[in-house]
Amino acid sequence: MKLWPALLLVGLAAAGAREPAIRDLSIALDGVQVLVSFQLENGLSAELTERIESGLPSGFVYELALARDRKRWWDDGLASSRIEVVAMYNAVTHEFLVNTKQDGRLLDSRTITDRAGLERAMTRFTALPAFTLEDPSPDERYLVRTRVELAPGEVLGFIPMRRTTSWVESNKVRVRR
Amino acid sequence: MDFRQKFELRRRDARWVAAVLGLLLLILTVLYYLIQRGRDLPETLVTNRVLLFVLRNVNALLILIILFVLARNLLKLWLERRSRALGARFKTKLVATYIGLSLVPVLILFFYASELLQGAVDRWFSGSLRSVLEGSATIAQELQEEISRRNLRDANRIARAVQGENLADPEVRAATTRKLAAWRQELGADFLALYEETEFVQAVLDPSSGLEDLPEVGRSFLLAVAETGRGEKVLVPAGGRGRVILAGAGGFRPSGGRRNLIVVGTLLDPRIASKSEELIESYQSYRQLEIQKGQFKASYLLMFVLVTLLILLASSWMGLYLARRLMAPIEALAEGTRRISSGDLDRRVEVAADDEMAGVVDSFNRMTEELARNRELIDRNQRELVATNRTLAEERALVGAILENLAAGVLALDAEGRVLTVNGAAERMLRQRADELVGRPIREAWADSERSRLAALVATPAGSSPAQVSLVLGGERRTFEAKLTDLPGEAGVPAGRVLVLEDLTDLIKAQKLAAWTEAARRIAHEIKNPLTPIRLAAERLRARHRQGGEGLAELVEPSVDIIVREVATMQGLVDEFSRYARMPGPQLAATRFEKLIAEVLALYREVKPGVDVRAAAGADLGEAWVDPEQIRRVLINLIDNAIEATEPPGQILVSAERRDETLELAVADTGRGIPPEDRDKLFLPFFSRKGRGTGMGLAIVQRIVSDHAGTIRVEDNRPRGSVFRVELPVGGRSGT
Numbered sequence A: 001m002k003l004w005p006a007l008l009l010v011g012l013a014a015a016g017a018r019e020p021a022i023r024d025l026s027i028a029l030d031g032v033q034v035l036v037s038f039q040l041e042n043g044l045s046a047e048l049t050e051r052i053e054s055g056l057p058s059g060f061v062y063e064l065a066l067a068r069d070r071k072r073w074w075d076d077g078l079a080s081s082r083i084e085v086v087a088m089y090n091a092v093t094h095e096f097l098v099n100t101k102q103d104g105r106l107l108d109s110r111t112i113t114d115r116a117g118l119e120r121a122m123t124r125f126t127a128l129p130a131f132t133l134e135d136p137s138p139d140e141r142y143l144v145r146t147r148v149e150l151a152p153g154e155v156l157g158f159i160p161m162r163r164t165t166s167w168v169e170s171n172k173v174r175v176r177r
Numbered sequence B: 001m002d003f004r005q006k007f008e009l010r011r012r013d014a015r016w017v018a019a020v021l022g023l024l025l026l027i028l029t030v031l032y033y034l035i036q037r038g039r040d041l042p043e044t045l046v047t048n049r050v051l052l053f054v055l056r057n058v059n060a061l062l063i064l065i066i067l068f069v070l071a072r073n074l075l076k077l078w079l080e081r082r083s084r085a086l087g088a089r090f091k092t093k094l095v096a097t098y099i100g101l102s103l104v105p106v107l108i109l110f111f112y113a114s115e116l117l118q119g120a121v122d123r124w125f126s127g128s129l130r131s132v133l134e135g136s137a138t139i140a141q142e143l144q145e146e147i148s149r150r151n152l153r154d155a156n157r158i159a160r161a162v163q164g165e166n167l168a169d170p171e172v173r174a175a176t177t178r179k180l181a182a183w184r185q186e187l188g189a190d191f192l193a194l195y196e197e198t199e200f201v202q203a204v205l206d207p208s209s210g211l212e213d214l215p216e217v218g219r220s221f222l223l224a225v226a227e228t229g230r231g232e233k234v235l236v237p238a239g240g241r242g243r244v245i246l247a248g249a250g251g252f253r254p255s256g257g258r259r260n261l262i263v264v265g266t267l268l269d270p271r272i273a274s275k276s277e278e279l280i281e282s283y284q285s286y287r288q289l290e291i292q293k294g295q296f297k298a299s300y301l302l303m304f305v306l307v308t309l310l311i312l313l314a315s316s317w318m319g320l321y322l323a324r325r326l327m328a329p330i331e332a333l334a335e336g337t338r339r340i341s342s343g344d345l346d347r348r349v350e351v352a353a354d355d356e357m358a359g360v361v362d363s364f365n366r367m368t369e370e371l372a373r374n375r376e377l378i379d380r381n382q383r384e385l386v387a388t389n390r391t392l393a394e395e396r397a398l399v400g401a402i403l404e405n406l407a408a409g410v411l412a413l414d415a416e417g418r419v420l421t422v423n424g425a426a427e428r429m430l431r432q433r434a435d436e437l438v439g440r441p442i443r444e445a446w447a448d449s450e451r452s453r454l455a456a457l458v459a460t461p462a463g464s465s466p467a468q469v470s471l472v473l474g475g476e477r478r479t480f481e482a483k484l485t486d487l488p489g490e491a492g493v494p495a496g497r498v499l500v501l502e503d504l505t506d507l508i509k510a511q512k513l514a515a516w517t518e519a520a521r522r523i524a525h526e527i528k529n530p531l532t533p534i535r536l537a538a539e540r541l542r543a544r545h546r547q548g549g550e551g552l553a554e555l556v557e558p559s560v561d562i563i564v565r566e567v568a569t570m571q572g573l574v575d576e577f578s579r580y581a582r583m584p585g586p587q588l589a590a591t592r593f594e595k596l597i598a599e600v601l602a603l604y605r606e607v608k609p610g611v612d613v614r615a616a617a618g619a620d621l622g623e624a625w626v627d628p629e630q631i632r633r634v635l636i637n638l639i640d641n642a643i644e645a646t647e648p649p650g651q652i653l654v655s656a657e658r659r660d661e662t663l664e665l666a667v668a669d670t671g672r673g674i675p676p677e678d679r680d681k682l683f684l685p686f687f688s689r690k691g692r693g694t695g696m697g698l699a700i701v702q703r704i705v706s707d708h709a710g711t712i713r714v715e716d717n718r719p720r721g722s723v724f725r726v727e728l729p730v731g732g733r734s735g736t
Helices: A002-015 A048-051 A115-123 B003-036 B048-081 B090-126 B129-162 B171-187 B219-228 B270-291 B291-341 B356-405 B422-431 B451-459 B505-546 B550-580 B593-602 B629-646 B697-707
Strands: A023-032 A035-040 A058-068 A077-089 A093-100 A107-113 A124-131 A143-147 A154-155 A160-162 B191-196 B199-205 B229-233 B241-248 B260-268 B409-414 B419-421 B468-472 B476-487 B498-504 B590-591 B611-615 B625-626 B650-659 B662-669 B711-716 B722-728
Touching: A002 A160, A023 A124, A023 A143, A035 A058, A035 A115, A035 A143, A048 A058, A048 B270, A058 A115, A058 A124, A077 A115, A077 A124, A107 A115, A115 A124, A124 B498, A143 B611, B003 B291, B048 B291, B090 B291, B129 B229, B129 B241, B129 B270, B129 B409, B171 B191, B171 B199, B219 B229, B219 B241, B219 B260, B241 B270, B260 B270, B270 B291, B291 B356, B356 B422, B409 B422, B419 B629, B422 B498, B451 B468, B451 B476, B476 B505, B498 B505, B505 B550, B550 B697, B590 B593, B590 B629, B593 B611, B593 B629, B593 B650, B611 B629, B625 B629, B629 B650, B629 B662, B629 B697, B629 B722, B697 B711
Parallel strands: B611 B650
Antiparallel strands: A023 A035, A035 A124, A058 A077, A058 A143, A077 A093, A093 A107, A154 A160, B191 B199, B191 B260, B229 B241, B241 B260, B409 B419, B409 B498, B468 B476, B476 B498, B590 B625, B650 B662, B662 B722, B711 B722
């Protein structure tokens, strides 16, 4: 009698485990530069991989928001940024071209020949200089929130629906005096 | 907003609808054109994600707009129907008919087309096609990979041969480079190159291979090979013809040194490369389409839905438009009717219709004009009626006031003899209140023995001479003069009667008193006249007797004669008066007047020379119920007076005439006439201007006539003389 609920829970847990999510979000300061590191887990799904390998340009849009930490009130939003990662596959040369843009400006363009490299290029960011603190204060603590906008879903088969992960909050850093 | 403005708006609306329908047709045409052209479009464009996204969203947006407009129209229709607006049911039926007529075929077409599309798309992505494309792509890729594997194997072999060589040594470097040409020839490769990690050392290529220049291997490739010991790459050679399939391999890395790398390249024949790429790209395109199959179907389905909804929208609009167009004149007429019912007859329905409705609208407007004219006429008549009524009311009040203040009693009767009104004087005269009379038949109201005689009088024909009626009311005898007059009615039929009563009791009393006074005076006078000679004769006799009686004897005879004569005169007077007082009532008998007149006239033939007494020729008078002896006396008295008053030559004409129920006797003379001041006294006893006679003749005449319920009056004769006219009822009535 208790088998079906247990199976249901296991199924839900398994389904939840495969959902894309931002992991290991951390920030560091290099002077006034805010360096962001994170990775997207389960981002490169089978459907997306198939889509990319079919030659359709596909990818993610990461939304980053820099905020000033406030203990007794909502955090003060300072800036936001969009990181767009689009991959395209060339079946003739067996290469993946991965372009990374920040707020429409090309950051990186690289050619990758293997899937592991493709996943790394699309989902892992290390010390990405995402923001510049304009008027940093040693008394303030700063943090970054991130989420990713996935390929749009559909309602009733034809109504486009925006799909995003939930916001993830980074550690809080303070500017050195 | 008047009807013309509404109609103009509707005309503009019609133009607008035509424009929308035209636009709809244009959209459908463009859609059809695009679908037709879509077959020729590059698949990359058709399956472009952005294009699909835009198309899908535009479709969705259009569908929402159409649904909104359709829902709005239907909601308005529902609201109109709910509020029982004029024409709502008609509009609903028309729209439902249009939608129903279009819905069934459109839905059938939609589902058929959808199924057709689904089937077509599924056939496009059939397993056989996929296996063919996949196989072709695999073959093409296998060809490249086979070449790549062979190159890699060769590169590994050569790399092992050169591994550990210190290429920094010029001699080793020269010897190694010399071997490269032999190795390339031995391997049959089109390109062979030696690198010390990323540093180019030497390369050879087959001049007959078609390669025009050394391929640019790329630093990243060399780094990857140096790192992993192997690598494969396909690149486009200089000149862009064919593809160069590269494979790189490296030997071991000497301690502290750099790895020697060998890159072997084979130029794939441009034709084979091109075909190979086409096959691979075709497969890729197929995969892309397959991935987007759902979106592809959805877009086409959306297109069908869009067309379906457009048709439904067009049909519902057309239904609404036609309904509005048909309903416009009807609504205008209804509005006009509502205005008319609210009293506004000045507004006209102005609908520029050119069909049968124009006739209806025209008739309606003419009817409205006619109504306006009639209402104006009615208003005017009403105003006149009000004025007339006011005048009538005033006149009625005046008449009422006059009637109430009249000394005469007035009763109005309707044609059935029912009392309509009675004035105060009549109430007092008849000792009856108005509520005892008004509304009751006169015979019922006057059923008692006294008043019934008045009721009988009312039943006689109107227009006759006033009748005197003496009634005992409340124990008191009252004498009335009753005059009956017909009220004029339609077609000569009297609408009723008016009875006017004059109370003559006091007048008669006064007249009697005056008559008796006059009679007393006359009697005194008449008695005094003979008394004087008697007294004189007696005094003369007494004086002669006192003187001694001388000549007394001679005087006695004449004096006694005088006394006897005068006493006889006095006796005559007394007898006459006694006879007048004792005159009996009339003994009525059927009497023929012609005969009676002839008998009387026979007495007067040649009575007075020069005076012609004769009867006028008349029609048959028939019989009348009178006392013939009394009437004879009337005639004799009147003729005596006429002869007395007429000097020769003269004429006395006796005539009789029958008028319905009365008979009029007239005795006309050509004598000296009667002065007006004497006319009132003519019928009084002892009144005489003749100087002889008793003066009782006319009094007796008037008494006899009155006893016969008749009247007598005197008029001037033309050109001279007098006429005495006697009216007698032929039915034998007798007055009291």
